[in-house]
Amino acid sequence: MSRQMVRPGGRSARVQAAVHTAVRELEAELGRDGLTVPLIAQRAEVTPSTIYRRWGDLAQLLSDVAVERLRPDTAPQDHGGLASDLTAWAEQFLDEMASPAGRAYIRDALLGDPDGSNAGQCSAYAADQVDVILTRAAGRGEDTPGVETVVDHVVAPLMYRILFRPAGLDAAHARGLVAGLLEGDAAEK
Amino acid sequence: MSRQMVRPGGRSARVQAAVHTAVRELEAELGRDGLTVPLIAQRAEVTPSTIYRRWGDLAQLLSDVAVERLRPDTAPQDHGGLASDLTAWAEQFLDEMASPAGRAYIRDALLGDPDGSNAGQCSAYAADQVDVILTRAAGRGEDTPGVETVVDHVVAPLMYRILFRPAGLDAAHARGLVAGLLEGDAAEK
DNA sequence: ACCTTAAAGCAAATTTCTAGCTTCTAGGGA
DNA sequence: TCCCTAGAAGCTAGAAATTTGCTTTAAGGT
The missing domain is CATH 1.10.10.60 (Homeodomain-like)
Incomplete structure (x- = not known):
């Protein structure tokens, strides 16, 4: 930090x-x-x-504080399978991030961040959570996509909509993204 | 606006x-x-x-100016096929948006935008461009994904990386996103 | 214990922001 | 065409914020 x-x-x-x-x-x-x-x-x-x-200035201070608040406080829950783990995580991620408070923190984090390190930190938090889920699944012998793939297909679309298209975001969409990822190209990379 | x-x-x-x-x-x-x-x-x-x-305040003024500068000035080039049209567009989009200037405009646009209307406008610009490409392809009788799908699989990942992960973004990645989209589920939705 | 030095405190100078009131002018109606 | 009106713009003084030079404090190393 x-x-x-x-x-x-x-x-x-x-x-x-x-x-x-x-x-x-x-x-x-x-x-x-x-x-x-x-x-x-x-x-x-x-x-x-x-x-x-x-x-x-104020923006940079708020950015630092926002990053702190965006740090996940718990490891992703274990539901026994990759699909359910990822789905549950995506839903929760969306829930937290799309709330007015969550969006405010994301904006603040991006805002006062001249060098992009705070934004990078936020992204790393999400990637870490995803990695935990994937590693766990691999341990079970499941076929898993790479972290990058999950970030591109699930995290990025959610975040994009949160930032650029305030309307029309719900848990169903999050589930759809995960489903599309797993059926389409689970073994890719 | x-x-x-x-x-x-x-x-x-x-x-x-x-x-x-x-x-x-x-x-x-x-x-x-x-x-x-x-x-x-x-x-x-x-x-x-x-x-x-x-x-x-300054942020809101800069946001307005930034949106103006992010408006595409030309329709996407026609390369004769969906795959090449989308690929070329994605590469150009990345090029413009990932440049220092482009990133500054995106940040400014998001920054001074209390109600999200400027961000929505930016997103609409990209969606419009994509729509032109898809409509053109459909006119040729090609099988095309929906705009939303392209936004989720191509635009969002690019934008996410531009905002959150300054490093490691290149034309090859943009091409890969388009390829993944078209081979995986071209007819979806 | 004693230096060294990065960081905090203080206060004055400067700049930016706000707000109340006045003046201007595009657009509409007689 | 000539008013009338309301929405903006202009002006100004006061409040609040930011910057800056200098002093003081106290961690961390010797």
Whole structure:
């Protein structure tokens, strides 16, 4: 996480934690649009210039916080088979990401991310989850597609619609993507 | 185009044009990061408050300009067959969108877009282009997938990688996506 | 214990943003 | 054609934000 690893223990770490906490608290209290750097600084008991110097601006700070919140907190559930594992995961992914909150985090993560490292992190989270599912399936002796294939055929279409076409996204579509992937070319690559 | 249609002829239109032009000129001269509302206002010979009132903030103004620049200026080339038409289009799409400039426009378009209408417009541009290709192929009697299928299998994966995984994107990948789509399930839907 | 130095604090200067009020002008009606 | 009206644009002062130079603090190494 780019801007995170700064003098791991000690004052810097405390400031970072205080600022992140302040962002989350204020976001809950005032909503995404009520946030300002001076406000956050005050809540975190830090001077605004500290935030400007460490994060550059509000967008980059929010991007860092958003990535944290997009990190999956649990491993994908095991339903005993590749198809059901992937389907369940895709449905849950869609659920979390397509919610107003999820979309806000995705946008924030992309937004204040000059070098693309935060976006890359988000993508890595999804790829890791998928990898867990595929590895598990392979362990069972199932024929599995590659992670890249799943990302292209399931994750990407979902994310594209979330970002570019707010309407008409439901669990059925997610299921359809997984089904299309598995029947079409499960062994590819 | 959301904020564009304001008193089509007359002063408003002139102001809008002046502001958009100013954005493009200044972006060329100073780069994306040198832009500020007061600067743009000065170049456009307009008061800053006019920009704030009409667009809200810099992000929304840039979003409008970005969408304009993402509008395709020509119909997809006709290579005589669905496979080659789609392949060529995908390669060109990737080329334009994955360039630093293209990525900046996509980001800007998504960024200052509270209601998602600009993002929807971008998506519609791509869907329209694809539709032209598919309709043309159908006219030749070819078996074609639906627009949605092409969007899910080609456009979405490309866009996802452009946004989330800056590295490792090339024309070969675009070709592979099209090939996978056409051999796997050309008649689906 | 003592340096070194990255990072935080402070405060002044600058810039950007907001808001209230005035002026202009395109478009419509008499 | 000549008003009238309403939606924008202009102007300005005040509030809020961002930037910047300098000082102080405290981790981490010697």
